[in-house]
Amino acid sequence: MSDMRHDVQNTFEELFGRRADGVWSAPGRVNLIGEHTDYNQGFVLPFAINRRTLVALGARTDRVARVASEFADEVVEIDLADLAPDNLHGWAAYPLGVAWALGQFGADLAAVPGFDIYIDSTVPVGAGLSSSAAIESAVAVALNEVWRLDLAPRTLATVGQRAENVAVGAPTGIMDQSASLLGRRDSGVFLDCRSLEAEIIPLGLEAAGLEILVIDTGVSHTHATGGYAERRASCEAGASALGVESLRDVTVDDLDRARNVLDDETFRRVRHVVTENQRVLDTARTLREHGPTAIGELLDASHRSMRDDFEISVPELDLAVETAQTNGAIGARMTGGGFGGAAIALVPSELSSRLRVAIDGAFSEHGYSLPDTFTVTAADGAFRELGL
Ligand code: ADP
Numbered sequence: 001m002s003d004m005r006h007d008v009q010n011t012f013e014e015l016f017g018r019r020a021d022g023v024w025s026a027p028g029r030v031n032l033i034g035e036h037t038d039y040n041q042g043f044v045l046p047f048a049i050n051r052r053t054l055v056a057l058g059a060r061t062d063r064v065a066r067v068a069s070e071f072a073d074e075v076v077e078i079d080l081a082d083l084a085p086d087n088l089h090g091w092a093a094y095p096l097g098v099a100w101a102l103g104q105f106g107a108d109l110a111a112v113p114g115f116d117i118y119i120d121s122t123v124p125v126g127a128g129l130s131s132s133a134a135i136e137s138a139v140a141v142a143l144n145e146v147w148r149l150d151l152a153p154r155t156l157a158t159v160g161q162r163a164e165n166v167a168v169g170a171p172t173g174i175m176d177q178s179a180s181l182l183g184r185r186d187s188g189v190f191l192d193c194r195s196l197e198a199e200i201i202p203l204g205l206e207a208a209g210l211e212i213l214v215i216d217t218g219v220s221h222t223h224a225t226g227g228y229a230e231r232r233a234s235c236e237a238g239a240s241a242l243g244v245e246s247l248r249d250v251t252v253d254d255l256d257r258a259r260n261v262l263d264d265e266t267f268r269r270v271r272h273v274v275t276e277n278q279r280v281l282d283t284a285r286t287l288r289e290h291g292p293t294a295i296g297e298l299l300d301a302s303h304r305s306m307r308d309d310f311e312i313s314v315p316e317l318d319l320a321v322e323t324a325q326t327n328g329a330i331g332a333r334m335t336g337g338g339f340g341g342a343a344i345a346l347v348p349s350e351l352s353s354r355l356r357v358a359i360d361g362a363f364s365e366h367g368y369s370l371p372d373t374f375t376v377t378a379a380d381g382a383f384r385e386l387g388l
């Protein structure tokens with residue numbers, strides 16, 4: 001990482017002909033538990049990971065904003081006066097959308113200076129590790145400091161979400177940005193998606209001799225296609241049939257009544273969300289009281305619920321999870337929105353390489369392309385790496 005900070009600074013200098021004011025970074029995230037609970041105003045428990053997006057930023061003396069990225073072959077330029085969701089397109093809608101959204105949260109876009117930005121990243125794009133939140137959060141902390149806005153990290157999370165919802169047009173919740181901004185080393189971010197209260201929960205993985213493996217199946221998922229929207233609609237239909245504002249207001253004890261009111265499919269969708277909320281609460285409590293070795297069954301139960309009740313798993317994810325479970329993992333589950341993407345496995349460090357071999361073996365036996373499997377650690381949220 002230390003080399004990359006200077007690389008980013010040097011590339012900024014080559015591109016823009018002067019030194020950046022500073023370099024800021026923000027991490028991607030993995031969701032430990034709490035899937036499809038965020039838009040039901042429930043609970044999630046993600047953590048920031050040791051893969052980061054770096055942003056070198058220099059203020060300008062005029063009102064022009066320019067953004068460049070290692071991942072793009074164009075420098076996108078816009079006058080701050082033209083910053084509006086309709087004028088932002090493609091990848092540049094993420095960083096420039098954040099600049100626009102800061103205007104919605106108190107920045108005086110008629111008075112702040114323009115800026116140049118260069119971006120590089122070790123967060124894989126589109127692998128379900130939220131490179132989108134990483135780029136948003138890194139730009140948000142950079143502009144927050146250079147524009148002297150003094151906005152709290154929690155507000156910056158909402159800024160990133162606003163940018164993604166409105167400027168990019170992706171209807172995502174607040175989880176990813178919260179993890180990327182509030183994360184702490186070796187800790188999870190327990191988030192109440194109704195109150196937006198966040199609590200840092202120590203994971204204690206290293207001390208317990210455990211690792212989290214990400215098994216990226218490479219099966220692509222797009223939130224735009226039917227499944228995600230259908231699940232959201234089922235949750236809304238379930239809440240409305242049960243006479244509550246959101247499924248957050250339904251508890252495990254209410255499920256018997258719900259079974260009589262709802263059709264079988266809607267009932268199973270509701271049961272996933274309600275039991276998943278309880279599992280997030282149980283995971284947070286278990287981590288505090290007994291440490292990470294004790295959360296395996298909660299991860300396993302979460303996977304079963306997504307596979308059987310919410311029906312968002314795919315055979316590759318089930319195979320990754322089952323292979324992990326039978327080869328030494330303490331617990332495993334698919335993570336993310338479903339229909340593809342990655343699974344995570346909580347595994348004793350000394351068994352992790354054996355597990356990788358077993359997973360590759362199982363995938364090739366089934367004729368699936370080999371997954372990308374790697375360890376993640378829980379890292380600090382966004383901060384300034386260099387300068388000013
Ligand atoms: P995920 O968040 O799971 O990685 P998304 O589809 O939500 O996937 O976001 C990926 C998009 O975010 C990319 O297609 C690109 O437009 C933008 N993006 C992410 N990281 C970068 C980066 N380092 N440089 C430029 N654009 C990026």
Ligand code: MG
Binds near residue numbers: 130131132133
């Ligand atoms: Mg994303």
